[in-house]
Amino acid sequence: MTTTTLAPLLRAEGVTVRFGGLLALGDVGLAVPPGTVVGLIGPNGAGKTTLFNVLSGVVRPQQGRVVWKGRPLRGHRPHHLAGLGIARTLQGLNLFPGLSVLDNVIVGADRLAGGGMPAMLTGLGGYQRDERRLRDKAMAVLEDFGVADAAHAMPQTLPYGVQKRAALARAVVAEPELLMLDEPASGLSGADITELGDRIRAFGRRMGVLLVEHHMDLVMGICDHIVVLNFGEVIASGSPAVIRADPAVAQAYLGASVREGSDD
Numbered sequence: 001m002t003t004t005t006l007a008p009l010l011r012a013e014g015v016t017v018r019f020g021g022l023l024a025l026g027d028v029g030l031a032v033p034p035g036t037v038v039g040l041i042g043p044n045g046a047g048k049t050t051l052f053n054v055l056s057g058v059v060r061p062q063q064g065r066v067v068w069k070g071r072p073l074r075g076h077r078p079h080h081l082a083g084l085g086i087a088r089t090l091q092g093l094n095l096f097p098g099l100s101v102l103d104n105v106i107v108g109a110d111r112l113a114g115g116g117m118p119a120m121l122t123g124l125g126g127y128q129r130d131e132r133r134l135r136d137k138a139m140a141v142l143e144d145f146g147v148a149d150a151a152h153a154m155p156q157t158l159p160y161g162v163q164k165r166a167a168l169a170r171a172v173v174a175e176p177e178l179l180m181l182d183e184p185a186s187g188l189s190g191a192d193i194t195e196l197g198d199r200i201r202a203f204g205r206r207m208g209v210l211l212v213e214h215h216m217d218l219v220m221g222i223c224d225h226i227v228v229l230n231f232g233e234v235i236a237s238g239s240p241a242v243i244r245a246d247p248a249v250a251q252a253y254l255g256a257s258v259r260e261g262s263d264d
């Protein structure tokens with residue numbers, strides 16, 4: 001799918017973030033159109049998570065802005081994301097340890113809960129019919145992710161790969177318009193990464209996806225468009241083929257170990 005003809009869901013414009021004397025992001029722009037998987041890559045410390053946090057309302061940029069469907073977001077916070085139609089998964093595991101896998105996914109299914117502790121689980125009245133509906137929906141998504149067997153288990157008792165799938169199930173159960181993933185492949189290997197890639201590709205047909213990832217192969221295989229950060233600046237932007245052929249990208253990833261002229 002082409003990335004240039006559709007109005008973006010989410011856009012970062014001229015985003016600059018400094019941590020003390022460190023320029024974490026310098027005048028960074030990025031756009032995620034609907035039905036598109038946009039990859040954000042770059043070496044460790046490049047600023048990927050910082051940009052993810054600016055988009056999520058965790059970090060306020062000193063300059064620049066975040067625009068959602070043409071409307072600038074002013075002072076947005078992470079708990080506003082669900083209401084806007086944005087879901088995210090963070091680096092590592094972020095399931096609530098005191099809730100079963102199923103209840104974790106139900107939390108994700110209730111946009112109004114916004115990722116906080118849902119009132120419906122505390123037994124407040126008026127939620128019972130909704131709870132049945134959400135429970136069915138959450139169960140269906142767990143089945144789709146091949147982890148329905150783990151529905152009633154506590155997350156911390158499960159293998160890492162199962163927890164990662166459950167976290168992803170929680171993010172997509174409310175059918176967000178935009179899904180933001182920060183290093184979803186971290187801690188996974190081989191077949192699990194391949195399966196994750198297929199899943200993200202499938203999400204990308206239903207919603208916009210912003211994929212922050214370290215695994216080059218995964219990103220190259222499933223993204224429509226890729227933005228490369230290095231030392232807080234966009235050094236390349238384009239299709240996987242364009243990025244693969246860009247010498248500045250190879251240089252950034254391999255640094256001093258690149259032997260001049262060895263690849264071309």
Ligand SMILES: Nc1ncnc2c1ncn2[C@@H]1O[C@H](COP(=O)(O)OP(=O)(O)O)[C@@H](O)[C@H]1O
Nearest residue numbers: 019022024042043044045046047048049050051
């Ligand atoms: N809260 C913070 N305070 C100070 N420096 C930070 C903070 N968060 C990130 N940094 C620094 O900003 C740079 C970018 O970090 P980060 O966005 O985590 O990179 P990436 O996700 O690409 O590995 C790094 O040099 C990191 O040490």
Ligand SMILES: [Mg+2]
Nearest residue numbers: 048049050091
């Ligand atoms: Mg990071």
